[in-house]
Amino acid sequence: MLAQRISEQRAGVGDPRALVGEMRRTVLLVPSAESGLWSARSGGVRWISAFTGETAMARFAVHHGPGDRLMDYVALLGARIVDEIVPTLDEPAGLAVDIADGDGAMFFPPVIGVVPDGVAVDSGAGQEGGGREH
Template sequence: MEQPRTALAERIAEQRAGVGDPRALVGEMRRSVLLVPTAEGGLWSARSGGVRWICGFTDEAALARFALHHGSGDRPWEFAALLGARIVDEVVPSLDEPAGLAVDIATEDGSMFFPPVAGIVPDGVALDVDAEGNAR
């Protein structure tokens, strides 16, 4: 029996279908507990396009799909359970480089990226806000 999708996975599906409200999606991400794999004492991330992406998963099934893609599905993965708000408000600014949140990246037609822009991360680390707090 297939596990029901989380509220965040539902908002992602709506957005990908073109019927979602972006503000509701960001709000749901902030309220959701995400499973973030840990490695070498830190949170697992990947760099792409000049951005460091912290990888979070909406449930254990999504994390397991990721583990299988990385060839280590037969061993348990250590992970932290963090609120999305904590990731984007505290972890992202601590990284000293452009960073965002990638959710369910191994879920076909179910992933979503939350880039380092105003409204998602604090203005001080948003790429679309200058040092004076003005939109670029």
């Protein structure tokens, strides 16, 4: 269902609040690495990579996997990722879903309504003029 909501949003007909709600209710597959969950930094944000299913994750693993070994992963509710894991990171962090799917990818940035207000970059907490201290 999340993949369908992403498709609707990308087509310009989706409801952003419904998309975030669906992400929160969806069990996502998150590749794990020796240092924790698979993530990448871009644009000043640490993006945790997650996938809506094994097929989507397999497309990612072809280019980023550990060679001839299977890619380890954990299954987590989207809400757990954004509510519990993101706040433990010492930097702005968001969720990147199905990033190997091009037209099916969706980014959930570290903003109010996606992550807890205390770690949202647009909450104004921590710094004068907005943003979070680094």
